[in-house]
Amino acid sequence: MNGKRGLISAGASIVNRNKRYIVWFYVFNLLFGWLGAMGLGRRVSPILNHSLHADKLLHGFDLAVLYEMMSRPEFGSRHSATGLGLVFAVLFFVLSLLFMPGVLLGYSSDHRISRDEFFRACGHNFWRFFRLFTFFLIIGGIVAGILFGIEGALAKAAEESSYELLPFITRMIGIAIIFVVLTTIRIWFDLAQTDVVLRDQVATRKSIAGGYRMARRNLGRVLGSYILIAVMADSVLALGIVLWNMIVPPASVLGAFLVSQATLLVFLAMRFWQRATAVSFYLHRAAEPLEAQPAALAVPGAIA
């Protein structure tokens, strides 16, 4: 495996071999999305379903009519109408935390792991992943807090400039730097998660330390892959929204559903691609030490 391109293509190969994980995650994502939307549906259907005025939302998207609908007393509070979606978003996160160990196990294996192996890995590693998540939250939170604080202060200072674009440019540069830094931390913890699953590591702090060392020594390669994939993901998202706007007639609910869901499916796949890239990198780096300690690996036929 040579360079960034090799890492990305190795990751793509792993994702391609294990498409079922993306499909299942997507199914949950869709299910939760629509369960969340049902709360909104219950609020708006009494207002819209019998009214001709709803045509202004169907055959176009009249912003004033939308706000007017949301200000109707029967719509209720906006928070309660839309809060359900947030609950399901959190639920999807919990589900991802629960099932990611199985995904990593599957990605590291050269054969299709059994359902039993998948769920055993999930259950076995859930609390370890929760601990890793907690560490990530602490480290990421502190770093993000400091960086956003600096970025905010710089942007505010830039507002005093007579060059009007300066605050925006400052903010964009700041966000780009924060993105790179947080992606680095994400790589660190992605490698730590992989280490926990593949080594069956009880002491998560050892995986955190190992992930840190691995990320630090090879940051350029992995970071480049991650950022490239993230840029592709953002491009897919932007393209999907543009297509949705350009080719789908305003009244075509089915068309909008298909384009939007296709976009979300591809967007989701991008994150799995990053994970597969990290697993591929981890296996490659771990190969030599593993020759000395083969028993430490918990993956059946992990290294080809």
Next chain:
Amino acid sequence: MSPRNVAIICVLAFLASLPAAAEPSNTAGLSIPNTNSAINSATPLSQRVVHYEIEARYDPRTHSLDASETLTYHNLTGQPLDSFPFHLYLNGFQPTSTWVREGKREGTRGQDFEKWDPKSYGSDEIKSFEVVGQGDLTSQLRYIQPDDDNKDDKTVVQVNLPKAIPRDGYVQFRIKFHDQFPKTLERTGWDREALLAGQWFPKVGVWWHGAWNCHQFHAYTEFFADFGVYDVKITVPKYETVGASGVELSNVENPDGTKTVAYHGDDIHDFAWTASPHYREFHDVFQGSMGPVEIRFLMQPAHLGQLERHKYVTQETMRRFDQWYGPYPYKTLTVVDPEPESESFGMEYPTFITAGTGWFMPKGFLSPEEVVEHEFGHQYWYGMVATNEFEDAWMDEGINQYTEAKILDSIYGRATSFVNLWGITAGEDETDHFFYSVAGDLDPMTRNGWQFANSESYGTITYGKTAVVLLTLESIIGEDTMRQAMHTYFLRHRFTHPTKEDFLKTIEEVSGKDLRWYFNQAVYGTPVLDYQVYKVSSVPVEWYKEKLEEKKGVTEYVNSVWIQRKEDFVMPVEVQIKFDNGEKVREHWDGQDRWIRYEYRKKAKVESVEIDPDHKILLDRNEFNNSYMPEEKHAATHKLMNYYAFLSQLCAQFLSWWLV
């Protein structure tokens, strides 16, 4: 010859006549400037009560100025006057003022005071006050509070004269004052290196309806002043670009690194100016029915890409005002694009308006156009038809909001005159309707501006409800008649201070209709208009038969439709019933009772019922219950659910992307 050159020559030709016009006359020892002829027309357009001559020197380092003002007041009140109140608006920017108190309680823009920022401090301090022929009366000045009991409010000062000014007599005040400008809060002040100076000089009140009308500065009211002539000289560092009300007479550089710019304005009732080293200056000419008008745009460097948008909307707006309501008689218009994020955006002064935009402004988001149109509209509804903005805010802001909807709808399309971006739309009418529907029943439109329940009610009623009331009025008297009424109102009351009844009676007169039933509810009252389709049923005539098979076009039904007037506002409405065989029936209901039922025996079922099918009655607060389809249609709901699901899924993916 370019239109711009024609305009310049015309202005210069008028200016050439000024020295003769400015020759002073002497009345009772006073040097009274002769202001009978002027720039805008051969004869005065207004009853010129005041003549301000101000020389001001601005120091951008301290955001302050020192000035001397000579005010010549012509007593046309029909009675002797021995006291004069003056507005000192800048004193509103002090922590104990009524403006700040009300702002803290009900804040609108720039008034969300969490804590007092010393930069917000502003003041208008009178250093000396002399009445020519009566001596120095500085020590006689007394702050008064005609609207509340806030003794700390210093926004109105009064002087009692030892000798009364006789009817048709003149009095001359010589005032030296010092202004400290605040960092812009609302409308006036400095931002970075720029200054927008509005309400910056001691301004005499208006003798109106037999008394002085000189209100304190309130959090969400505006202004009121007499027409007259302004001759203002402003001295600033020479690197500043200056713009102001009126016509620039001269621009002279001084040896001390400053320059003095002289302006003259006549038949105007206020004077504002701006100075900034950042402005980029552009010119355009509007060919109006009273000759060319030179338009000067002072743009921010980052907004130059939007210059054509500003020019286009200014031209199109001026053209429609000229054709629909009457001529713009002034020779100049200055459009100022203020500092980014400044609270001085979107404000009107005679022949001088501030726009409002940002460096990123997609073409489909017509906010800059809306601001320019709105502020230019104020040249008519405030500038020339100079209503009392303290007491009748709806007559300037509301009527202007109405004409804004008419003009922007005409330029950009009714459904897309505010937003037309990526399939998302919003029209001015609908936006006004939404604005009104939020809280449109707390106060009548005619309430004194500072006495509204809160700032939301003030904004909703003054802007949104007034526009909706006048748009709905078109459904009663017709769009063309309404335009004719507005035209008549403008021509009849320009350069005066009309009252609400002047406006309402003009509409009644032009339309030939008694509209008191409407005005009493909509203008003077707070009743809410809300009609709904209460119930719809289609029952087979032979419902009692066992095993009745309903067949479209064969089975006969008794169709019943109930219409309900839910609230107190009574208004005749049209109702359209559509049957599933394509037939349509229109009914007219006077709305006097609480409900009405219509019955139809047909071989068809009701497909839909719609109140106000032509969508003329925007005053109906809830448009969703104005129609009813017995058969549910879920498409709109599903569309919204799909949007929401997409956002929700995306949010979930982002959360998982970063945290797992």
